[in-house]
Amino acid sequence: MKIDISFKDPSKDYFVYIDELKELEFDSSVAIVTNQRVGGLWLKDILPKIKSKNLHIISIPDGEEYKSFETLNYILxxxxxxxxxxxxxxxxFGGGVVSDxxxxxxxxxxxxxxxxxxxxxxxxxxxxxxxxxxxxxxxxGKNLIxxxxxPKAVYCESKYLQTLPNREFSAGVAEAIKMAIMFDRNFFQYFANHNLHKKEELAFVIKKCVELKADIVSKDEKESGIRSVLNYGHTFAHVIENETKYLKFLHGEAVSIGMNMANLLALKLGYLKEEEYKRIKDILIKFNLPVYYKIKDKELFYESFFLDKKSSNSKVKFILPNSIGNFIIKDDIDRDMVISVLSEFA
Amino acid sequence: MKIDISFKDPSKDYFVYIDELKELEFDSSVAIVTNQRVGGLWLKDILPKIKSKNLHIISIPDGEEYKSFETLNYILxxxxxxxxxxxxxxxxFGGGVVSDxxxxxxxxxxxxxxxxxxxxxxxxxxxxxxxxxxxxxxxxGKNLIxxxxxPKAVYCESKYLQTLPNREFSAGVAEAIKMAIMFDRNFFQYFANHNLHKKEELAFVIKKCVELKADIVSKDEKESGIRSVLNYGHTFAHVIENETKYLKFLHGEAVSIGMNMANLLALKLGYLKEEEYKRIKDILIKFNLPVYYKIKDKELFYESFFLDKKSSNSKVKFILPNSIGNFIIKDDIDRDMVISVLSEFA
Structure with a gap:
């Protein structure tokens, strides 16, 4: 199956293929960038599929801490x-660190x-x-450069997920649940009723996420408007990741905690019902995702929002669920209200 | 006067203003990047014209050798x-190094x-x-990253050229002559008949160059085709600049020598008449531009073409004048023919 990703400038259009990777042919040189772990597990699968004039393998260390200027320089x-x-x-050929x-x-x-x-x-x-x-x-901070x-094309192969550690699988589910909470109430229900370890059901989740995201991105490629909704949970998550130096949580795990924090804020502001707040929390817990992080200094945590690139002009923009399947963007929430949410994690 | 620069994606459109800079107003933060020399000479002129919430000055050292990862990192x-x-x-706010x-x-x-x-x-x-x-x-190599x-706008102010050293002025004229040789025979004649130290005549040259270049760039933003014609003289110049570590020649001076080398190749291949070859050389010399560089090792010089980013698939693309005012692109010139041109500089 394939999903068409389209832009205002059609020269940027491309396809995301799901379980369709058979052969890739190039009439020029190709370099594959992978990490040590993925390379060891799966290069043997991908290499025979690539036909090119010259093929080079570049392997980088595995881990968020290597998403740095130094590694970029090494690749270049x-x-x-x-x-x-x-x-x-x-x-x-790898996860988000490698592709970023x-x-x-x-x-x-x-x-x-x-x-x-x-x-x-x-x-x-x-x-x-x-x-x-x-x-x-x-x-x-994170992703500031x-x-x-x-891309010219994206190939999502579910078989590469077979060797994914459980924690990383769940971290991926967190971002999928994020899409559902923001945009699609029925899709949210899917996570309660289906087994994502079945290939077809997992492929459906990937397809659905790609479609939802493609719709947003085609409307707002450079995140000047609606695309910021995808940052639901991330305002909190980035502070958590910075405080823990990217060592304690996977990105999806931090987002899971961040969503729970945002949901508590939405609950207090009346955008989310108590029952919905709990339903989301239960689904996250069902997938072994963390929903709690002990905040050491809530004032410092709050101040950290302002360095985050998604904020501007000293206002923090919070993306909140407006019941499950809808969103609301608020940039005028009282400091005291946010602090009161942070207090429940302190 | 202003020139409209337009693209296939109209959100990229902008104006180049010539001698029109009166006031710039912003409702957010602004940082000016300049170099030590330009800053000392002209910040006093520009600063009162900028109205913004916050204004920051970033000053970098003056010189091509600072167009590096280190300076980029410093700015970031x-x-x-x-x-x-x-x-x-x-x-x-500065020359090409600062703007790049x-x-x-x-x-x-x-x-x-x-x-x-x-x-x-x-x-x-x-x-x-x-x-x-x-x-x-x-x-x-040069410009490889x-x-x-x-830009959102470009402001060319002829008054800032008053403090430009003569060598740098001539180096700029070299690129203007380049445009004329490639695209406009009448414009080429302008350089023989006019005094570029008169404000209006200089403004005409700037305007003409901006228009000619805008026409090319709007057709081929990413240099996948015709835009490569602007590299006339540059294939040679980049090697000269690398060999002399950017210390001996200004970029325009290296381009002047590179054009003369390309012209000799065009002459030998029959694209340029002896009389035209000399006319171009005379104009370059009139503006005190160098036309000669002593090549130490012509084989090494030739090999250096292949690392240059404008070449691909081990073919070197030469941009040559096809009489003054027209161009021809050749990627099948015999190695021996090129070496024979290089020999005349050895």
Whole structure:
């Protein structure tokens, strides 16, 4: 199955293919960027499928802490050494860290070369596969340097998820649940009633997420408006990730906690019913996702919102569920109200 | 006067204003990136014209050798420290080094913020002001990392050229002559008959170059076709600049030599008449531009073409004048023929 991702500028259009990867043919040089772990598990599967003039493998260390300027530089240097030119293609083969770095490298190598994404985690398949966000972390925060750069194609293969650790699988489910809470009440119910370890049911979730996200991204490629809704849970999650130096939680886990925090805020403000608040929390817990994080200093936590790139002009924008399946964007919530939510995690 | 620069995607359209800069007003934060020398000479002129919520000055060292990852990182860090957000604007105030760095920083800071270019050298006004090329140099070559990123507006002020050293003025004229040789025989004649130290005649040259370049860039934003004609002289120039470590020649000077080399090739291949070859050389010399560079190792010089990003698939593309005012693109010129041209500089 394939999903058409379309833009105002049709030269950017591409397809996301689900379980359709048979052969990739290129008439120029190709470099695959992967990480040590994914490479060891799955390069043997992908390599025979790639026909190209020259094929280079670039392997980077596994982990969010390597989504850095140093790794970006390492990848770029490898591309120069491999003499990739403007007609070459860069393939990302890994999770979000690999695709964020590889997409960014593709966007700035010789002012932009072709980029194909083969995401190997559920999170990357349901989330990073659509949208064209690339980037790296700096000491000032997460994803603060990067670009919007669309791939030529994305291939989501469910078989690569077989070797995914349970925690990472659940972290991917968190972003899928996020989409459902924001946009589709029926889809939310799917998570309660289906077994995502069945191939077809998982493929449905991936397809649904890609479609929902594609719809948003085609309306607002550069996140100047509605696309910010996808940051539901993320305002809190980024602070949690920074405080824990990306070591304690996977991104999806931090988002799970962040959604629960946002939901509590929505509950207090009357946008979410007590019953709905609990239903969401129960689904997150069902998938072994964390919903609680002990905030050491709630004032400091609050201040950290203002460095986050999604805020602007000293206002913090909160994306909240307005009952399950709808959203509301608020940038005028009282500091005291937010602090009172944070207090329940302190 | 103003020139409309338009693209297939109209959200990228902008104006180049010539001698029109009166006041710039912003409702968000602004950072000006300049270099030490330009800042000392002209910040006193520009600063009273900028109305913004917050204004930050970032000053970088003057020189091509600072068009590096280190300076890019320095600029990005300063933006974080100044807490610029996604709605902020970055203004480049300097020559091509400053605008290439500033445009690149603007394109990747928080995945892209607004960029305004106020070029203060003739080269930057006639060349870098249109086209959206940004970038930095690496040890592998010039401009090999960068992006295509269009400014929101460009302001060319001829008064900033008053303090330009003569050599830099001539280097700018070289790129203007380049445009004339490629596209406009009458415009070429203008350089023989006019005094570019008169304000109106200089403004005409700037306007003409901006128009010619805008026409090319609007047809081929990402240099996949005709835009490569603007690289006339550059294939040779990049090797000269690399061999001399950017220390001996200004970019326009290297282009002047590169054009003369290309012209000799065109002469030998019969695309240029002896008389035309000499006319071009005489005009370059009239503006005190160098036309000769002693090649130490012509084999090495030839090999260097293949690392240059404009080449692909081990073919070197030569942009040659097909008489004055027209061009021809050749990628099948015999190695021996090229070597015989290089021999005349050895």
């Amino acid at each position: 240097e490898q591309l120069f050494i491999a003499k990739l030119d403007r007609k070459s293609t860069l393939i990302s 770095l590889t997409g960014f490298a593709a966007s700035i190598y010789q002012r932009g070369i072709s980029f194909i994404n083969i995401p190997t985690t559920l999170l990357a398949q349901v989330d990073a596969s659509v949208g064209g966000k690339t980037g790296i972390n700096t000491k000032f 990067g670009s919007f750069y669309q | 860090e300063q933006l974080f420290i100044a807490k610029l957000d996604r709605k902020s604007t970055l203004i480049s 760095l500033t445009g690149f920083a603007a394109s990747i800071y928080q995945r892209g913020i607004s960029f305004i270019n106020i070029p203060t050298t003739l080269l930057a006004q006639v060349d870098a002001s249109v086209g959206g090329k940004t970038g930095i140099n690496t040890k592998f 960068g992006s295509f990123y269009q």
